[in-house]
Amino acid sequence: MPEVTDRVRGVERSRIRMMFDRAERHDGDLVRLEVGEPDFDTPEHVVEAAVDAARGGDTHYTPNAGTLELREAVAGKFERERGASFDPDSEIMATVGGMEALHLALLATAEAGEEVLIPSPVYPNYEAQAKLADATPVNVPLDADAGYALDVEAVREALSAETSAVVLNSPANPTGQVFDRDAALDVVEAAAEHDAWVVSDEVYMGLTYDGPTRSLAADAETDNVLVVDSVSKQYAMTGWRVGWLAGPEHLISETTKIHEATTACPSSVAQAAATRALTGDQEPIEAMYDAFLERRNYVADRIADIEGVTAPTPDGAFYAFIDVSELGDDFEIAKELCDDYGVVLTPGSGFGPGGAGNLRLSFANSLDNLEAGLDRFEAFVADTY
Numbered sequence: 001m002p003e004v005t006d007r008v009r010g011v012e013r014s015r016i017r018m019m020f021d022r023a024e025r026h027d028g029d030l031v032r033l034e035v036g037e038p039d040f041d042t043p044e045h046v047v048e049a050a051v052d053a054a055r056g057g058d059t060h061y062t063p064n065a066g067t068l069e070l071r072e073a074v075a076g077k078f079e080r081e082r083g084a085s086f087d088p089d090s091e092i093m094a095t096v097g098g099m100e101a102l103h104l105a106l107l108a109t110a111e112a113g114e115e116v117l118i119p120s121p122v123y124p125n126y127e128a129q130a131k132l133a134d135a136t137p138v139n140v141p142l143d144a145d146a147g148y149a150l151d152v153e154a155v156r157e158a159l160s161a162e163t164s165a166v167v168l169n170s171p172a173n174p175t176g177q178v179f180d181r182d183a184a185l186d187v188v189e190a191a192a193e194h195d196a197w198v199v200s201d202e203v204y205m206g207l208t209y210d211g212p213t214r215s216l217a218a219d220a221e222t223d224n225v226l227v228v229d230s231v232s233k234q235y236a237m238t239g240w241r242v243g244w245l246a247g248p249e250h251l252i253s254e255t256t257k258i259h260e261a262t263t264a265c266p267s268s269v270a271q272a273a274a275t276r277a278l279t280g281d282q283e284p285i286e287a288m289y290d291a292f293l294e295r296r297n298y299v300a301d302r303i304a305d306i307e308g309v310t311a312p313t314p315d316g317a318f319y320a321f322i323d324v325s326e327l328g329d330d331f332e333i334a335k336e337l338c339d340d341y342g343v344v345l346t347p348g349s350g351f352g353p354g355g356a357g358n359l360r361l362s363f364a365n366s367l368d369n370l371e372a373g374l375d376r377f378e379a380f381v382a383d384t385y
Contacts, residue, residue, distance in 0.1 A: 011128045015350025019334055023344045031373035034344040036173060036319065038236040038364050040291075042273070043284035046235065049276030053269045062265045065256045066094025066244070070271045073278040074229075074244050082205070082215035084227070090249040093256050094271060096263045098203045098230035098243035103129050104255040104262070105226050105245055106165065109197045110135035114164035117155060121148070121321070121348060121355030123173045123201075135164060141354035144323065147312045148172065148354075150179040152186045159190055165197040168216065171204040174351045174360040175321045176296075176314020178208055184216055192222035199226045203243075204317040206234030206285075209293050211315065223248050233317075235277040235285060242266050242274040292318050295363040295370060302374045308385035318364040321348065325357030327384050334359060336380070343376040 019034045053059075065071065071088035078084040086092050095101040102125070110116055112134035118126050120139040130137040140158050142148045155166065166187060170179040188198045200216040217225045230243030245255060259265070277285075299320050300313045311322040322345075324333055331347040337359075338344045348358030361377075363370055 007132055007134060010131050012124075014124045014128075015331065016124070016346050018350075019338065019344055019346050022335065022338055026338060028342060030338070030342050030344055031369050031376060032344045033361050033363070033365060033370070033373050034346045036233075036317075036362050036364060037238050038233065038288065038318075039366060040236040040288050042235070042237050042240070043277070043281070045280050045284075046237070046273050046277045049280070050269045050273040053272035058268050058272055060268060062268050062271060064260045064265055065092070065252075066265060067268070067271050067275070070094050070242075070275045070278075071244075073275045074246070077278050078215060078246065081213060082202075083218035084215040084246075086217075086246045087249070091252050092244055092246045093252050093259060094266050094274075095243045095245055095259070096266050097232060097241040098201070098228050099125060099129075100263060101228040101230070101243045101245035102126070102199065102201065103132070104258060105197075105199050105228060105247075106130055106133040106135065107258060108251055108255045109199070109226070110164040113162075115160070115162045117158050117163060117166040118352070119150060119155065119168065119354075120352030121174055121358070122167075122169060122352050124350055124352070126167050126169075127352070139352045139354065141352070144354075144358075148175040148177045148321070150183040150187065152183050152190070155187050156190050159194045159196065161194065163191070163194050163196045165199055166191050167199045167201065169201040169204075170216075171208055171314070171316025173204065173317055174319050174346070174348065174355065174358075175312065176317045176319045177312065178211055178315035181214070181219070185219060188216065188220045188222060188225060192224045197224050197226060199228060201228045203228065203230050203233050205229070207289065207292055207318060208316040209296060209314075217246065226251065231274045231277050234289075235274075236288060237274065237277060240267075240270040240273055242270045292363070295365070295367060298367060299361065299363045299370060299374070302378075306378050306381055308381050318362055320361045320363060321355075322359045322361060323357060324359050327381065330357055330359055333380075337377065341376045341380045343373045345377070
């Protein structure tokens with residue numbers, strides 16, 4: 001019987017999904033805080049834009065780079081909110097979610113056998129995407145005692161002639177930390193010295209609570225930054241699958257070419273919805289932001305009061321990364337919490353070697369559910385510590 005390729009077999013299943021599947025098989029009452037997805041529905045005016053597009057016959061292929069209307073809306077968002085300037089005609093490509101943008105970026109920047117540096121703990125799909133590009137992912141562990149700050153010297157030490165790209169995610173999944181701007185720009189400069197790209201995943205930048213939200217591309221003095229973003233998190237549109245890749249014209253031209261061979265283009269109807277999300281009424285978006293900020297503060301305060309565990313206050317995104325190293329193995333703890341205490345969290349070991357000994361809690365959920373989930377988690381800690 002023919003074999004599956006090594007590149008596919010070499011990708012491990014995400015522990016996020018392992019906990020998701022475990023919860024799906026559970027027949028009791030669960031508080032599910034394992035998945036990073038807003039609990040809000042997509043704002044009504046955005047849904048109406050999709051309905052209008054579908055009923056109006058906007059149901060055909062779009063240009064491979066996406067509709068010009070969407071690319072102009074993305075460029076406007078960069079200019080208005082992120083301080084970066086991109087030409088919508090040649091420097092922005094719409095993709096099927098941020099994940100396809102990352103996939104195409106790594107296909108275009110990493111040759112087979114080259115290295116992709118990934119500060120860890122980090123979203124596991126970066127490693128999977130590097131492997132699917134036949135590149136070698138290299139984790140650069142960040143120090144928990146330093147609040148998972150970006151370690152420029154550690155990145156510099158890992159850079160070599162074999163490095164093709166460095167992936168930076170800020171605000172970060174799973175830690176919720178925002179990288180110091182000067183440190184991130186130092187990494188950009190160091191990567192440029194090695195003729196390497198920096199892929200800046202900014203999907204959570206619209207959910208930054210304690211600082212400015214400038215794109216890394218806004219202040220980089222070198223031309224080696226690619227930006228990945230989407231409407232999924234900030235606009236509660238995970239299921240619409242619309243993202244974008246922004247960067248230098250020559251790279252966007254090449255990735256647009258291979259886009260034709262993957263998905264051709266995002267859904268025309270979803271693109272119309274995303275355009276409305278970026279350009280229409282922002283009040284529902286601001287209300288969601290305010291809710292996430294309130295939840296962030298509640299979760300940080302609750303965890304601070306639980307003896308035996310700690311977590312840095314997240315600067316952005318909607319995750320708390322809880323140190324449970326004094327209680328045992330994080331994966332075993334996550335399974336026990338699900339099976340015996342009825343609360344589902346994600347083991348930190350699923351986010352690379354820098355994440356072991358932690359649990360990720362998603363506060364993309366109601367305050368009532370967060371209270372119930374943290375009550376159950378606190379009961380586990382009291383029973384164990």
